[in-house]
Amino acid sequence: MSLNSNDQSIAGFTMTGHALVHWFETAIPIFLVVWLAEFDVSVVFIGLIVALGYAPFGLGALPGGILADRYGPKRLIVICLAGMSLAFGVLAAASLLESIYAIAVGLLLWGIAASIYHPAGLALISTGVEERGTVFAWHGIAGNVGIALGPFVAATLLIFLEWPLVAALLAIPGMLAVVYGLTAQFDPIAAVADDVDAGPDEALSLSDLVTNSRALFASAFAIVFVIVTFEGLFYRGVLTYLPEIMHGLPVIEGLVVPGAFEAYDIEPEYYIYVGLLVVGMGGQYVGGKLTDTIPAARGLAGMFAILAVLALAFVPVSNLGIFPLLVLCAVLGFFLFAIQPFYQNAVAVYTPPDTRGLSYGYTYLGEFGLGAASIAIGGFVLGELSVAAFFVVISSFALAGSALSVALALGLDRVFDRFGAEPAVGAEG
Structure with a gap:
């Protein structure tokens, strides 16, 4: 359409x-x-x-x-x-x-x-x-x-x-x-005009902020917030440390970037990393289109499960040679970004239109703020343990997100009082 x-x-x-x-x-x-x-x-x-x-x-x-x-x-x-x-x-x-x-x-x-x-x-x-x-x-x-x-x-x-x-x-x-x-x-409100009670110019007092925040976290959004935080932990950990991890892989050593300027220290792993991001564009598009047909919670559960498997597979696959590593990085890049439209849509599904800006504010506090904790966690694990241990930890974030998404898909949201409002368009359960 x-x-x-x-x-x-x-x-x-x-x-x-x-x-x-x-x-x-x-x-x-x-x-x-x-x-x-x-x-x-x-x-x-x-x-x-x-x-x-x-x-x-x-x-x-x-x-x-x-x-x-x-x-x-x-x-x-x-x-x-x-x-x-x-x-x-x-x-x-x-x-x-x-x-x-x-x-x-x-x-x-x-x-x-x-x-x-x-x-x-x-x-x-x-x-x-x-x-x-x-x-x-x-x-x-x-x-x-x-x-x-x-x-x-x-x-x-x-x-x-x-x-x-x-x-x-x-x-x-x-x-x-x-x-x-x-x-x-x-x-700006064409899709929800009938559901919006207050215009954007209505003042938001401190008491309104507290009331709206309490209402959000007394709803299914509380589950979505934790799910997004686990996605942020996975995302930030992978993107922060993947170039450094690949830099130390034996399969990368000896590769030469044709025509690279030696003075700028251009390394092959950076090109692989950029390639992963480019493949992620396709993942974003496919993930977004799938949100029109697959319920948000079910899609999140599946995407998280795939990411968990890919993380656990990284070390053994990297030992098989450069081509298997390139394929794994491409698939990882695809699903790392394909999951994002699903959690963005989940926020829209499980929150009322009047607090949508506040909802996405909390969402990206979890994604970029709390999710950044994986930088410290990942650095400690890589420094004190091993690359394999790092990917086990990263995989655990995805598994936790998948488990919560399954619970949401099975109707965990029904235990929350959702402001007495009708579910958003496309809401599950």
Whole structure:
């Protein structure tokens, strides 16, 4: 079924925002080596500086969701795009000030601005789009495009240009997107107009926030929140450590990247990693289309089970040779991103429209905030135990998510009082 004009307009707007959030996010690490040399600081110190940017990205999702419900998602997304572009402008100006602290300010501004996007963008899709699964799929693909292009463009430009100019050039697409966003026209509640009791401009008091939050976590959303957190633990752990793990594999050693510039230390595992992300675009699309036919909880249960098996298979498959490893990475990339439209749709299924921004705020607090705990857990396991133990731990996150999804599919949500409201369109059970 083709998208109607309102769906198309929302899809174009949110796809642009999603791609740019990850465009900026994944470009930041490319600057690390340059900043280390430019400012003569330690790796530990520069790591703390960069953490200033990534920490608000997850922790700010909840207030971002609250603001989306208060002021409307379109306004918030435009502010997000302008804020991220301004932040990269601050990074560019840091060279003129010759201050690492100016970089810290720029990264902090980026993290605060970027944290707005996911709760606002997904709330907009969930309330404004009729063909929700299809738009979730294209939205996810756009995010993967940004993930792949951000570091690629930044690294390529740094070959020819000074880093402040590169930072400024990376901000240009964001400013163009602001202009596009200001002119975009669509109905943000077209899909749920009959169910929404309060408009986006109605004030949200502290007592309303507490009441709405308590109501959410007294509903099936509490289960969805834990499921999303386990997905975040799996996702962040895999994407953080997979390049380092592959770097130490015997099957990777000896491979040469044809035509690579030795000065930039281009390693084969990075190309494999980018390939995994590219395959993930297909996973996003297929997963999104499947949400139109497979109930959210059942789809999550199956996807988690597959991810658990793939994690456990990584070490034995990597010992079979380079081709089996490439196939496994491709399949892992596909399902790592195919699961995302299912949990995004589950939030829409198990929450009322009036608190959708708040719901996605909590969702990405779990995904990016609590999910980041796997970075510490994974680092400890890899340092003190082994790669095999790491994948056992990662697999356990997926198995826990699968078990909870099975329980949800079997009707665990019925034990919750769901505000006395009718189930959302497409709700299970």
